[in-house]
Amino acid sequence: MPTTPEHTDSGASADSLLAWITRPASLTLPDFHLSAEELRSTLAAVLAQFQQDLEAIVADESPADFYNTVVALEKATEPLRRLSAVAGVLQSSAHTEDNSDALAQIDAELSSAFLSIRLNSVLFDRLEAIGDSALLPEDRRHLQLLLSDFIRAGARLDDDGKQRVEAVSAELTRLENRFANTVLAETNASAFVIERGGPYSPDGLTEAQLAAAASQARERGVDGWVLPLESTTVQPPAEALTHPETRSALFAASADRCSRGGEGDTRGLVADITALRAALAGVLGYSSFSEYAIEQQQAGSPEQASSLLISLLEPADQQLRRELETIEQTAQPQRLAAEDIPFWLRRVGSQLYGIDHSEISKYFEFSRVLHDGVFYAASVLYGLSFENVTDRFAGRLWDEAVTVWEISEGGKILGLVCIDPYTRPSKRGGAWMAELVTGARLTGEQPIITMTMNVPRPAPDEPALLSLDDVNTLFHEFGHVWHGLFADSTYPSRAGTSVPRDYVEFPSQLNEMWMLHPDVLPNYARHITTGEPMPEGLVEQIKQAQKFGQGFGTVEYLAAALLDLSWHGLEPGEQVEAVLEFESEVLSAAGFSPSVQPRYRSPYFMHAFSFGYAAGYYSYLWSEQLAAYASEWFDRQGGLTAASGQAFRRAVLAPGFSVDPEQAITQFFGEQPTVDPLLRRRGLPTRAKTQAEAPTDSPAHVPAPAGSPTEAPPPTDVRPEAPREV
Secondary structure (H helix, E strand, O other), rough: OOOOOOOOOOOOOOOOOOHHHHHHOOOOOOOOOOOOHHHHHHHHHHHHHHHHHHHHHHHHHOOOOOHHHHHHHHHHHHHHHHHHHHHHHHHHHHOOOHHHHHHHHHHHHHHHHHHHHHHHHHHHHHHOOOOOOOHHHHHHHHHHHHHHHHHHOOOOHHHHHHHHHHHHHHHHHHHHHHHHHHHHHHHHHEEEEEEEEOOOOOOOOHHHHHHHHHHHHOOOOEEEEEOOOOOOOHHHHHHOOHHHHHHHHHHHHHHOOOOOOOOOOHHHHHHHHHHHHHHHHOOOOOOOHHHHHHHHOOOOOHHHHHHHHHHHHHHHHHHHHHHHEEEEEHHHOOOOOOOOHHHHHHHHHHHOOOOOOOHHHHHHHHHHHHHHHHHHHHHHOOOEEEEEEEEHHHHOOOOOOOOEEEEEEOOEEEEEEEEEEEEEOOOOOOOEEEEEEEEOOOOOOOEEEEEEEEEEEOOOOOOOOOOHHHHHHHOOOHHHHHHHHHOOOHHHHHOOOOOOOHHHHHHHHHHHOOOOOOOOHHHOOOOOOOOOOHHHHHHHHHHHHOOOOHHHHHHHHHHHHHHHHHOOOOOOOOOOHHHHHHHHHHHHOOOOOOEEHHHHHHHOOOHHOOOOOOOOHHHHHHHHHHHHHOOOOOHOOOOOOOOHHHHHHHHHOOOOOOHHHHHHHHHHOOOOOOOHHHHHHHHHOOOOOOOOOOOOOOOOOHHHHHHHHOOOOOOOOOOOOEEEEO
């Protein structure tokens, strides 16, 4: 059995949230059943202690040095990060009318506290007075990054400028919270209802999908079926529904949400948020928020980010045209509108490659995929073992479906992972990983991580069967988990997944490679009834079929990513009032067809307007370029081997942001990846130009490719980190 660190009684009611934050005992969890008053009182106590600690640092009359200023500041802000992490779990996974206002207050006041640090002139002077020549490399890098954080947040502005930054930042926090809450409420309210005997039909759904939809209907008092909406424009059931009018109605319910007028309409919020972000960038000396946001990312500039996106437009569009031609020739559908393409892609792909998706899901039972797939791959690569310790935290978790796993290596406990798999009304859509506690040497804390999905909750006593996309998402999110779990840095603010947005998705997308890997798939893909492994012929058919539809998937992603860059390319003083018209103009000018809608439309684009991915949705593709290259490297090293896994872990995953990611990649692989492995991974034509020039009619707010004149750059988000999202 693994050696267990000393535990407090994790079930004791006296172990309050405040005690968990300020007097942490390793590998414990707070009680998440918190009233609004408990949340507010904890916030007040944490902020009061923080102010005392900050004042002590600033008032210290001894000469500023690394320990009495930098280390002291890192320790003083750790309770803020822990409270923010707990509030993040409640906000995203257990959001209710009772806790909504308190959570918004926590976000607003913590954001203000973090910003007040960056704008404190005395503290900034102390940091600037510290020499770094005698510091260890990790300490020197931390100090340099800290100074950069302060400068980018406005530390060198005059008092009027600082007041403007504080005012705009506070209003942005309020609006972003309101956007997130509105989208969650409107998404729940827009669940698609199929009444028995009504005009719509559930024909085509699998038995598991029908059972889950019927269970949702019973909960809502509906005689029929209810399909809760997911966060994306295309809804997964649309791939299976055979009734065209049902597909049309489901598409409208999804694509038109948050733009129908009334309290659930977010278009005004989008207009205000983007205008305020542009204004903030202007105060800080930047020409747009995208410049501000991307300066310290791996891309470095909006021009570099858009250059990668534009380089894929032509090959993705070529592939999409081929896919649509194949559909026309093979199926000759009477209608091929935007709402029909996912259905026909799946149907024709199934015909071409002999795949029955309802049968495939029977090989992917959730717990088996988790234990014998995700966990198994990690046990071989990284030497990990897993123990279910949910009972240790009975009555304290935010939902009864959450399980807690203790992860060890060679008898040493590395940390905890809390897994929250199923959709529910109090939970926002999508899938993500977040760190409740960041592992770091300074604090001595071991990581505690949450991994969240939105798999439809199965009917009582039925297994949870996953789609191929769900399996891919599970592997993806655990790539983030391993990144956080293996944190080996001194400072929490630079540890684990505290890396640039366009780098953080690299480990997660790399971990997807093990989903269908011949060393992993046979271990977990077993039929739910017979226990037989998935036939090798079916595995090959799945691999071939996965490439069919990549044109569509890439185009819908590129549309959302370019839309994000366009919104954040507004100049200070600009405000767009006609949100959907702006969206249409951007996509039309870039050459996108109306038959493919963005993966997220502006009114419900949570990444861009609430999740901390503002001007950062391109990050998935930037990171995938690294992941595609690294996948080929693993294959060249022999695939699933402990030697490759441990080497990659030490050099790339463990350091977090305590080393420069670009240097880590170059030192480990010996070069920087190109776009070709990415094109191969997506099955896109590789003969197309990989550095295409921006079209002459490209929208005004989409930056031209690299090589255009650039101006100054922008500051990082001064608020706590957002969860890692798909």
